[in-house]
Amino acid sequence: xxxxxxxxxxxxxxxxxxxxxxxxxxxxxxxxxxxxxxxxxxxxxxxxxxxxxxxxxxxxxxxxxxxxxxxxxxxxxxxxxxxxxxxxxxxxxxxxxxxxxxxxxxxxxxxxxxxxxxxxxxxxxxxxxxxxxxxxxxxxxxxxxxxxxxxxxxxxxxxxxxxxxxxxxxxxxxxxxxxxxxxxxxxxxxxxxxxxxxxxxxxxxxxxxxxxxxxxxxxxxxxxxxxxxxxxxxxxxxxxxxxxxxxxxxxxxxxxxxxxxxxxxxxxxxxxxxxxxxxx
Amino acid sequence: xxxxxxxxxxxxxxxxxxxxxxxxxxxxxxxxxxxxxxxxxxxxxxxxxxxxxxxxxxxxxxxxxxxxxxxxxxxxxxxxxxxxxxxxxxxxxxxxxxxxxxxxxxxxxxxxxxxxxxxxxxxxxxxxxxxxxxxxxxxxxxxxxxxxxxxxxxxxxxxxxxxxxxxxxxxxxxxxxxxxxxxxxxxxxxxxxxxxxxxxxxxxxxxxxxxxxxxxxxxxxxxxxxxxxxxxxxxxxxxxxxxxxxxxxxxxxxxxxxxxxxxxxxxxxxxxxxxxxxxx
Numbered sequence: 365x366x367x368x369x370x371x372x373x374x375x376x377x378x379x380x381x382x383x384x385x386x387x388x389x390x391x392x393x394x395x396x397x398x399x400x401x402x403x404x405x406x407x408x409x410x411x412x413x414x415x416x417x418x419x420x421x422x423x424x425x426x427x428x429x430x431x432x433x434x435x436x437x438x439x440x441x442x443x444x445x446x447x448x449x450x451x452x453x454x455x456x457x458x459x460x461x462x463x464x465x466x467x468x469x470x471x472x473x474x475x476x477x478x479x480x481x482x483x484x485x486x487x488x489x490x491x492x493x494x495x496x497x498x499x500x501x502x503x504x505x506x507x508x509x510x511x512x513x514x515x516x517x518x519x520x521x522x523x524x525x526x527x528x529x530x531x532x533x534x535x536x537x538x539x540x541x542x543x544x545x546x547x548x549x550x551x552x553x554x555x556x557x558x559x560x561x562x563x564x565x566x567x568x569x570x571x572x573x574x575x576x577x578x579x580x581x582x583x584x585x586x587x588x589x590x591x592x593x594x595x596x597x598x599x600x601x602x603x604x605x606x607x608x609x610x611x612x613x614x615x616x617x618x619x620x621x622x623x624x625x626x627x628x629x630x631x632x633x634x635x636x637x638x639x640x641x642x643x644x
Numbered sequence: 645x646x647x648x649x650x651x652x653x654x655x656x657x658x659x660x661x662x663x664x665x666x667x668x669x670x671x672x673x674x675x676x677x678x679x680x681x682x683x684x685x686x687x688x689x690x691x692x693x694x695x696x697x698x699x700x701x702x703x704x705x706x707x708x709x710x711x712x713x714x715x716x717x718x719x720x721x722x723x724x725x726x727x728x729x730x731x732x733x734x735x736x737x738x739x740x741x742x743x744x745x746x747x748x749x750x751x752x753x754x755x756x757x758x759x760x761x762x763x764x765x766x767x768x769x770x771x772x773x774x775x776x777x778x779x780x781x782x783x784x785x786x787x788x789x790x791x792x793x794x795x796x797x798x799x800x801x802x803x804x805x806x807x808x809x810x811x812x813x814x815x816x817x818x819x820x821x822x823x824x825x826x827x828x829x830x831x832x833x834x835x836x837x838x839x840x841x842x843x844x845x846x847x848x849x850x851x852x853x854x855x856x857x858x859x860x861x862x863x864x865x866x867x868x869x870x871x872x873x874x875x876x877x878x879x880x881x882x883x884x885x886x887x888x889x890x891x892x893x894x895x896x897x898x899x900x901x902x903x904x905x906x907x908x909x910x911x912x913x914x915x916x917x918x919x920x921x922x923x924x
Binding site: 380381450458461496553556595 | 661738780
């Protein structure tokens, strides 16, 4: 995984409208963020398609504002990173944007150096519809939400625990995660005013975990379920079909947190051994 | 134009993503905001399609957040306006939303009672690209903008004058308008951070006027033209092909201003006689 001796590691910060992508990860015959990025980078740099590794492998239809990726290249390939970003943004499809390209500090790994990922799931309640210009990033409900109920229930899920009830099980994978934040806030001003933003921040996520967590909170917030139900289903170690998984369009990967440069390599070593111990 | 004796006038507040509409006004064989609204209202109310009059007849591709319209109906047609809004929002296409439906005060005319219309044209400069989720409402430039230059030039255009240089001429129509605001501001926070918002507010607009005004400011802000050029072309009474008309996607009708209820009828009388004196 470490860059070869003669290669420079680059950090790429990017965003996308996930609506027309089959998610981040390359798949034969599918339009993916990784696939588009790697092929356009190759064209702009006049190189072989570089292999990119990202911090959050978003599902089909999920958006990103602060996705982070790394790639390893011959140092001579990018003499002027700002110019490369401008050239990329001129040719990339209009649902994909590059914010920044910079040589990465020693030990940086977009996936394993990350301390946390922050996602936001956006909801419009029945009584406060969202403007149609935002319909691709906000899921409209057919009912209203009680945010106090949602936040009271959410508080019980924060911390280090087994999130198996919210995860699509993978053979040999662990579903133990540290949930750092789970809360619902109504946006007070701006173009998304009255939209309910559910923030979900954790050290890492397993598959469908964010959308199942928010789905469970929505069940509570709409009055269909109560906090006791959430505690009961959350205690189960396996996926519970009573927990609704919300549609992907409301979800955006907002930000990825990294430690100080001096901690990057140690954090990557820890995270890598945690994941491989779990056989993932 | 006044409602018939046995009819109730309603005010409808609405918004739309203009991308897939051929503008507001009904046209045979085209998908328009007016056409969609009138036919869905008829279905929801079980009535003949009502005729709607709006405050700002937006062009194809132009969005609206605060469009206002009126329609006249038998008072028994809408027993519960809030329920009608909910039913409408369930069936309307997803690029169209109704915010509110309320019986209009006496003398209200969505078009002629209006004191002003406020539009915002949104621009992304080359060095600060916009997130792809906002590409339908923000026009991306291939250069940066000097806002001080734009605002200095803009100040010279505010007031009562002939805007013929910025208007597509219509037979018998006047191009004299009162421009109340023209300024460019960089958004400081939120999802549209760094986007340049050009606010254009006037008592009324002639065709293409907003996009030509902002196009002229962009020519100044990019350094291609100077404030002296703007003064010269603005002084001409007819459309100047040197003034670029920006694409519609960056433009949104944000808000329509009306006087106090007691002034509505008088304002409508004044505006109607102004427009008919001009033969429009």
